[in-house]
Amino acid sequence: MLKQVKNVTIKGQKKISSVLLFFYALEKKMGNLSQTSAPVYEALERFRKKRVVPFDVPGHKRGRGNPELRELLGEKCVNLDVNSMKPLDNLCHPVSVIRDAEELAAEAFGAAHAFFMVGGTTSSVQSMVLSSCKAGDKIILPRNVHKSVINALVLNGAIPVYINPQVDSKLGISLGMEIGEVAKAIKANPDATAVLVNNPTYYGICSDLRSIVKLAHEHNMLCLVDEAHGTHFYFGKNMPVNAMAAGADMASVSMHKSGGSLTQSSLLLTGPNVNWEYVSQIINLTQTTSASYLLLSSLDISRRNLYMRGEASFGKVQEMAEYAREEINSIGGFYAYGRELKNGSSIYDFDVTKLSVYTRDIGLAGIEVYDLLRDEYDIQIEFGDIANILAYISIGDRIQDIERLVGALADIKRLYSKDPSQMLNTEYIAPKVVVSPQKAFYAKDESLPIRETAGRICSEFVMCYPPGIPILAPGEVITKDIIDYIIYAKEKGCSMQGPEDPDVNNINVLV
Incomplete structure (x- = not known):
């Protein structure tokens, strides 16, 4: 018409x-x-x-x-x-085409409402947190959250109640939130307003999301899900449960990651018991008034594409990832882990589309393999940390690309393997929080050489990016183990972000 x-x-x-x-x-x-x-x-x-x-x-x-x-x-x-x-409508107050596109997205994702976000999933996550708690309120969350979560606490003054995750001592990766640990945190903090869950983690680890949502609701708390890496959960078969199906109140979904939209475009989904009009007001506190229609249209087109073709597309993604896992494990030395890790608690489920590979047994840090793949083989993977790499496989990948990655890893093992005995233990170091993130971030501080900061309270962030999970956050005590980890990560070539000193030779601490 x-x-x-x-x-x-x-x-x-x-x-x-x-x-x-x-x-x-x-x-x-x-x-x-x-x-x-x-x-x-x-x-x-x-x-x-x-x-x-x-x-x-x-x-x-x-x-x-x-x-x-x-x-x-x-x-x-x-x-x-x-x-x-x-x-063309206006994202700050949609009344026509953007409103209709958001309604279609809500329907496709099984949400009561969907917001188009053009500030990345960082903006989505921060809007969730800012909508759920204010200054002095408590929020229960795992410590291995993305920096955007703690940044939101710096902005609004809410108090984090951290659940330090279990760690796979071999792989050196943080695991999911155990329902028993969530129950303990809720019992000790009945006045908390919300529980936030990473699901899945960067490495593919999933928590028992349905049980966590149920527990939070039984105690009149909201359940928020950082679902940045879980777009495909809404459309693929044999996937871990998605946040909206689990009954979560809000979920941040990075459509640009596995969903195929343009970088920086994201969705914020809300459930039926959330006042979406209030969430809209919170979003408009920080989101641009000059939204990019290239990003908005990419969200619109990608939602349509996933609704029409997502099941078949993500079926192929799972097949490619499982094939790659099998081929990489046949090389020897590498360990591409998968569903065999599931234990019913800290690893309740596993996202098989995440091709996470442990590299330490060939004597190379993940970041070293990451650099070799890019510099010597023209292969760009998602990230490398101290002991792992992640190759992100999604709807745009081809089997010949998988074959090239497998061949390069075999070559790296043959040409660059070292003795792993001198490598640093990769276990997660649980931080001690003594000051709220907001108070520490804005407090009077001083800059000290990193080796002189043991025992002091950090006033800034220190992290490897990606994945953007802080090694240190404002308000946490700096320990010798943390200092050693930061220096080791720098030496291995990790991209360090957060500190005022771009070379991370100095760290700001409270006076």
Whole structure:
């Protein structure tokens, strides 16, 4: 129906945008919108065909003012890099095409409401936390959270109640939240407002999400899920349970990771008992008022793609990951771990699409294998830590790419293996929190050489990125083990982030 009005001449004071919105509303009322629709993308296409003269921002004016940008991104891309306007709706207060796209996303993901987010899943996670607690409130969470969670606590002054996760002593990775440990934390902190869960972790570890949600609700607490790496749980078969199916109140979903949308685009999902209008107000405290329509349309198109093809696509992803796991383990020296780790508690389930590989037995840190793959074999994987690598496999991968990765790992073992006996123990070091993140971050501090900071209280973050899980966060006591770990990670080539000193030779501590 919309196509029929594109050549109509509008006389008098009536504006074409009003006519478009009228017919769009009529089309929706007639029931023509479905999961095969992509409202934002379709509105952009209608807009592009009209050849509107721009006297608004962005200033490149469809790329004419920046020819290098136009050459880099292409004519169609710069033509769709536009500002909010009536025919295209506004992310801060959606009333038409964005609203409808969010409703379709909510339906596809089994949520009561879905928000399109253009500040990455960092913005989604922080909006969850800021919506659930305020200054002085307690929130129960695992210590191995992404830095965005603790950043939110710095912003709003909430108090973290950390559950230090169990650790696989061989792999050196943090495991999931055990229901017994969550119950202890709730009993000791009955005034907490929420429980936050990482599900899955970067390495593929899943917690007993249904039981955690049930326990939180029994004690009148919200359950929030950082589901950055779990988009595929909503569409694939034989996957761990997704947050909305488990009854969670909110979930942050990185569509750009395994869902195929553009980098920085994300979703925030809410359940039926959440006041989504209030969450919308919280989002608008920090989210841009100049949302990128390239990001918004990529969310819209990706949701449609996953709804229509996700089950088949993620079935192939699982097959490729399991094939890669088998082939890598046949090399010897490497350990690509999977469902065999499940123990019913700290590893309740495992996401087999995560190709996590333990490298320490060949005498190389994960970050060293990461660097070799990139520098010597032109293979870019997701990350390497002290003892593991992660190759992210998703809907855009091909079996020939898997074969190339397996061959490169076999070559690395043959050419670069070392004696592993001198390597640092990779176990997670449980921090001691003595000051709230907000108080420590804004307190008076001083910069000291890292070797002189043992016993002092950290006032900043120190982390390897990726994965972005802080080794130290504001308010935590610095120990010799933590210092040794940071120095070792630097020596092995980990990308260190967080401190004011970019070389991480000094750390800021409370005075």
